[in-house]
Amino acid sequence: MRTSVVTRTTKETKISLSLDLDGTGKDHIDSGCGFLNHMLVLLTKHGRFDLDLKCMGDTHVDDHHTVEDIGIALGTAFKEAIGDKRGIVRYGNMMLAMDETLMLCALDVSGRPYLNYDVTIPTQKVGNFDTELVKEFMLAFSRQFGLTLHFKRIEGENSHHIIEAMFKGLGRALKDAVAIDVQYADEIPSSKGIL
Template identity: 65%
Template sequence: MRRKKIVRDTKETKIVLALEIDGTGAYEINTGCGFLNHMLELFTRHGRFDIAVDCNGDTEVDYHHTVEDIGIAMGSAFKESLGDKRGIYRYGSMLLPMDEALILCAVDISGRSCVNFDVQIPAQKVGDFDTELVKEFIEAFAREMGLTIHVKMLAGENTHHIIEAVFKGMGRALRAACAIEDEYADEIPSTKGVL
């Protein structure tokens, strides 16, 4: 089974995160931020991963450290769960509609971090969540996992819908990229022989 438990304990956050890549979409998520909980639940459900997150962060300051550190922990869990990445499809993409919003998300589990985030988020906040933290989460996650990710907004007006489509699209694209290609289950999907 491809699974990992990560404990991250800093002066800013205390995080315990458990991931099972080959899951059912089950989740237990407590980040201290309702909107982030909701987005991670969507990511988990649509990715069909099993994820448990418990975070005690310095939310009296703001959600920045919580969001970034959960991204780091989650990226680390994915990287370690995938091991040498033998047999994975490696690439995945999703064109995801959420009412008037339309988001393209494409990923490459390349071992290299690259983020192209081309999303215009209309509002600065959803509830008490700073929407600029969406990009912070993706950058921390991609950096730690060694993931190339392109997120492009093709349409959208409602901030909640746009961000929801981003997280659902990421889940679906990663689900495809992490899947094992049965015919090539013993091969590293790279001409280099390593990812």
């Protein structure tokens, strides 16, 4: 069972989540931020992960702490659930179309955190959500997971579509990367013997 249960409590947020990498895309998500809920549902659905997440955050200030801390907690959960990375495919990528938007997401479950964020989002907000927080989420997630993560917006005008394509693409690329390669199920996918 590749699962993890994570709790994270700070003076700004209280988060509890459970993750199953080998799920079916079921979710129960209450982040306290409607737009982030929507994006995390897309991530789990397209990644075929099961995610149960509850966050109580200081959203009366803004959504920054909630978004960043959920990225940290989710990155922790992925890192714990994947264990020593034995048998995983390791790499994943997705060129995802979302109406007028075309987004590239490529990643390596390398143990080396890195984010290349070549994405311009035209508006500062989608509804009440600050679009600059997308990068904060991806930074926190990739750092905590130990993930090399690249995004490149090829095309796109609608801010909602651009962000949605990122989360869908991330889900699809993660699904491929964390899948077990049955031919090499007992091997660490690195010439170093460790990731």
